[in-house]
Every structure is written in structure tokens, then in C-alpha cells.
Amino acid sequence: xxLKDLQKSIDYEFKDINLLKLALTHKSFNNKSNNERLxxxxxxxxxxxxxxxxxxxxxxxxxxxxxxMRSFIxxxxxxxxxxxxxxxxxYIEISKGTANLSDSRKFSxxxxxIESIIGAVFLDSNWDxxxxxxxxxxxxxxxxxxxxxxxxxxxxxxxxxLQSKKLKLPIYITSESNSGFDCKLELPEGLFEASxxxxxxxxxxxxxxxxxxxxxxxx
Numbered sequence: 001x002x003l004k005d006l007q008k009s010i011d012y013e014f015k016d017i018n019l020l021k022l023a024l025t026h027k028s029f030n031n032k033s034n035n036e037r038l039x040x041x042x043x044x045x046x047x048x049x050x051x052x053x054x055x056x057x058x059x060x061x062x063x064x065x066x067x068x069m070r071s072f073i074x075x076x077x078x079x080x081x082x083x084x085x086x087x088x089x090x091y092i093e094i095s096k097g098t099a100n101l102s103d104s105r106k107f108s109x110x111x112x113x114i115e116s117i118i119g120a121v122f123l124d125s126n127w128d129x130x131x132x133x134x135x136x137x138x139x140x141x142x143x144x145x146x147x148x149x150x151x152x153x154x155x156x157x158x159x160x161x162l163q164s165k166k167l168k169l170p171i172y173i174t175s176e177s178n179s180g181f182d183c184k185l186e187l188p189e190g191l192f193e194a195s196x197x198x199x200x201x202x203x204x205x206x207x208x209x210x211x212x213x214x215x216x217x218x219x
Contacts, residue, residue, distance in 0.1 A: 009086050010117065012133055014124050023120040024088070026109055028095035035116035042119030046074055049134040053142060061147050068151035073141050076111045076200050082137065083110035107198045154208035161214065170210070172203045185210055189217070 003020055007013050014020045019038075027034040050070050058066065083089070089106065092113055098106075114137075122130040135142065152160070162169055167188075174183040177195065183202035185192045187210055194205030 003091070006086065006088075006091055010133075011136060012121055014120070016124055019120040019124050020117070023116040024092050024113065026092055026094040026098065026112075028098040029093040035112065038116035038119035038123075039112045040115075040119070041122065042115035042117065045122050045130055046115060046118050046134060049131045050074055050138070050142075052131070053135060054145075058147055065147065065151070068156070069145060069147075069149075071156075072149075072151045073138060073145065076107065076198055078138075078141060079111040079114045080107045080198075082114050088113050111198075153204050154211050155204045158207040158211050158214075161211070170207070172206065174199050174202055189213060 003017060007020070022033065023035050023038050025034045027036055047070065050073055051066070054061075054066050054069050058069075061069075088110060092109065094109065098109070118130060118134060121133050159169060170185050170187060172183055172185055174181055176182075180195060180197045181199045181202040182195050183193065183199075183206040185194075185203075185206040189210075190213065192206050192209040192213065194202055194209055196202035196205050
């Protein structure tokens with residue numbers, strides 16, 4: 001598949017195609033010239049664009065809710081889903097060893113590729129263009145978001161619960177496994193373990209186990 005096909009899919013034609021090529025180059029393929037810096041840039045731009053959109057759409061909502069809304073939209077699961085919809089795995093340059101990893105262990109690569117493409121679009125154009133690019137890319141998620149939704153994940157809910165009781169915040173010990181990621185969460189009430197396709201998912205799952213225990217015991 002050619003980069004022309006990808007440009008049609010993302011509805012953006014690059015003036016400098018080398019920026020797109022760099023955005024699709026993983027560090028395992030080229031340790032010196034890869035998409036890590038573009039990923040850093042794209043992450044910041046994505047958050048800024050979504051923040052502005054939510055700020056204008058919900059003029060009466062408080063900062064805390066807007067922050068949870070933004071996190072819900074730009075979470076890793078959404079980014080990897082976008083990457084899958086665009087079939088980015090067919091375009092990303094990765095090493096042979098990395099290519100043989102399970103799909104679950106490629107999620108972070110897919111997430112990063114969306115952010116690096118956003119960074120590349122910004123460098124290839126300007127703020128207004130990349131802002132429009134992001135709003136089109138996330139149009140489905142943005143069209144259905146409402147202020148009365150529940151945006152807290154279990155990890156956030158657990159942190160808020162412990163803070164309200166002035167207890168020590170949890171420490172997540174997460175490691176890669178053959179099937180994805182394993183997480184251990186230790187609290188005075190016990191050790192809670194869970195797994196997930198990504199580090200974030202594993203930590204959220206462990207937090208959910210801890211929350212379930214705490215609520216059951218009225219902690």
C-alpha cells in the first residue's frame with residue numbers, strides 16, 4: 001500500500017512527504033531517525049486542540065470535568081483504534097523482531113503513530129490546519145460527548161477515593177508479559193493484580209479490583 005492511499009484515508013496531502021515517512025518510522029527500525037520527537041509534539045498538539053474544542057463547546061463546565069472529558073477522548077484505546085481504522089500497521093516501519101510481537105504489545109506503537117502523524121501535519125502546515133485535521137479525525141468521539149457522561153476510569157476513581165480519606169496514593173508496578181501487561185497494586189487492604197492489552201488497561205483493571213474490594217468492605 002502506498003502513502004498516497006494513506007493520505008487519502010487521513011484526508012491530508014503532505015507538501016513534504018518525508019515528514020509522513022518519519023512519522024511512520026519506529027525507533028526499532030531506525031534508532032537515530034524515528035518518530036519519537038514527532039510523537040512528543042503531536043501529543044501536546046492533540047491535547048491543546050481537544051482542550052480548546054471542549055472549552056468552547058462546554059462554556060459552563062468546570063476544569064475538572066473538562067480534563068476528564070479530554071482524557072476520555074485522547075486515551076490510548078481511542079488512539080490505537082484510530083490507527084487500526086487507518087490500517088497504519090501496514091505503513092509503519094518497524095524491525096523484524098518488533099513485527100513479530102503480538103498485537104497487544106503493538107498497541108503503544110499504534111498509539112504513538114497517531115500522535116506522530118499529528119506532529120508531522122503541524123510541521124507541514126500550521127495550527128489551523130492541524131486543528132481541523134484533529135477535529136475531523138476525532139469527529140465521531142466529539143459528536144457524542146456530553147457533560148452528563150461518567151468519564152472517570154477506575155484508576156482515577158481510586159485515586160480520588162484515597163485522597164478524600166487522606167490515604168497514601170497507590171503505586172502501580174506494571175510489567176510486560178507474553179499476552180500484554182501485568183499490574184500489581186498494593187494497598188494496606190491487600191495486593192490486587194490484573195492484566196491488560198496495554199499498560200494503562202492493566203493498571204485500570206487492577207484499580208477496579210481494588211475499588212471493588214474497598215466498596216465491598218465499606219473502606
